[in-house]
Amino acid sequence: MQHRKIAFIGAGNMAKAIIAGLVNGGYPAQLITATSPSMTQDSPLHAQYGIRCSNDNLESARQADVVVLAVKPQMMADVCAPLYQQVNLSGKLILSIAAGISVGRFSQLLGPVDLIRIMPNTPSLIGLGMSGLYAPPQVSAQDREFTACLMQSVGEICWVNEESGINNIIAAAGSAPAYFFLFMEAMQNESERLGFKPETARLLVQQAALGAAQMVVNNPQLDIGTLRQQVTSKGGTTAEALRVFHEQGLSETVASAMQAAIKRANEMEKSL
Numbered sequence: 001m002q003h004r005k006i007a008f009i010g011a012g013n014m015a016k017a018i019i020a021g022l023v024n025g026g027y028p029a030q031l032i033t034a035t036s037p038s039m040t041q042d043s044p045l046h047a048q049y050g051i052r053c054s055n056d057n058l059e060s061a062r063q064a065d066v067v068v069l070a071v072k073p074q075m076m077a078d079v080c081a082p083l084y085q086q087v088n089l090s091g092k093l094i095l096s097i098a099a100g101i102s103v104g105r106f107s108q109l110l111g112p113v114d115l116i117r118i119m120p121n122t123p124s125l126i127g128l129g130m131s132g133l134y135a136p137p138q139v140s141a142q143d144r145e146f147t148a149c150l151m152q153s154v155g156e157i158c159w160v161n162e163e164s165g166i167n168n169i170i171a172a173a174g175s176a177p178a179y180f181f182l183f184m185e186a187m188q189n190e191s192e193r194l195g196f197k198p199e200t201a202r203l204l205v206q207q208a209a210l211g212a213a214q215m216v217v218n219n220p221q222l223d224i225g226t227l228r229q230q231v232t233s234k235g236g237t238t239a240e241a242l243r244v245f246h247e248q249g250l251s252e253t254v255a256s257a258m259q260a261a262i263k264r265a266n267e268m269e270k271s272l
């Protein structure tokens with residue numbers, strides 16, 4: 001893939017996950033800078049990945065070809081104002097990973113820039129990310145290709161044709177690791193109540209989750225429902241557990257939760 005100088009503005013959970021995935025996947029560390037107010041030259045991110053670390057957003061953005069906006073959505077306006085006023089952004093590619101800040105809002109915050117929205121998720125850290133991408137029509141084929149390759153180096157990607165698709169990606173993938181963690185936490189808690197030590201309870205749950213996910217990956221010809229049926233003996237134990245999930249409305253709960261994530265993203269787009 002093409003290598004460009006990248007500045008991450010904001011170096012929290014999501015930026016760190018992408019940086020780790022990139023460097024571990026062979027992206028040259030000397031081309032990556034990360035900035036945040038608490039960052040120093042010898043911060044752990046520098047020691048761990050060999051990237052440049054700084055607390056100077058403007059200098060980092062000036063020397064970069066690609067600026068990744070990776071601060072909390074609520075911080076975005078404050079972070080963009082000095083970038084707009086003091087950095088020549090023309091010719092640079094701007095990538096935003098923020099939920100709830102639209103391309104239209106960015107053109108208010110930064111003027112007319114080449115911007116692609118990315119909705120990644122934290123498994124990018126281990127090369128198993130899932131990112132949605134949206135580029136407005138005027139973004140060049142080279143910038144689209146670069147961004148696709150960048151995010152493919154930390155996982156799978158999915159382009160959306162409409163910007164509203166990014167909020168659907170949030171519901172289905174960006175926020176989704178937390179859904180699975182919640183489910184696993186609940187299973188671990190109940191396993192502990194059954195008398196397993198915490199580490200054993202965790203092992204039981206993590207191996208079941210990992211095995212189930214890997215079976216989905218390894219069997220693209222099988223519906224996930226078929227894999228479920230293969231576990232579910234007639235009149236057996238799984239059928240009873242699934243009956244409880246159905247009776248207590250698991251599918252409806254999942255659908256409502258995903259809709260709530262989309263609703264929140266839409267609200268953020270109106271208010272930030």
Ligand SMILES: NC(=O)C1=CN([C@@H]2O[C@H](COP(=O)(O)OP(=O)(O)OC[C@H]3O[C@@H](n4cnc5c(N)ncnc54)[C@H](OP(=O)(O)O)[C@@H]3O)[C@@H](O)[C@H]2O)C=CC1
Pocket residue numbers: 009010011012013014015035036037038039057070071072073075078079097098099119120121122174175
């Ligand atoms: N977490 C996730 O799973 C996902 C997050 N996102 C998006 O990623 C973005 C970041 O989220 P996340 O990583 O979770 O958030 P974090 O709170 O973990 O990180 C935010 C980062 O921004 C830094 N920051 C704060 N103020 C400034 C500033 N003025 N200039 C530069 N950096 C600043 C913080 O630095 P300091 O610690 O020094 O204050 C911190 O490094 C959000 O917009 C979110 O919507 C998208 C997909 C998934």
Ligand SMILES: O=C(O)[C@@H]1CCC=N1
Pocket residue numbers: 099170174175
């Ligand atoms: O919770 C959030 O708003 C961000 C976006 C997707 C995951 N985390």
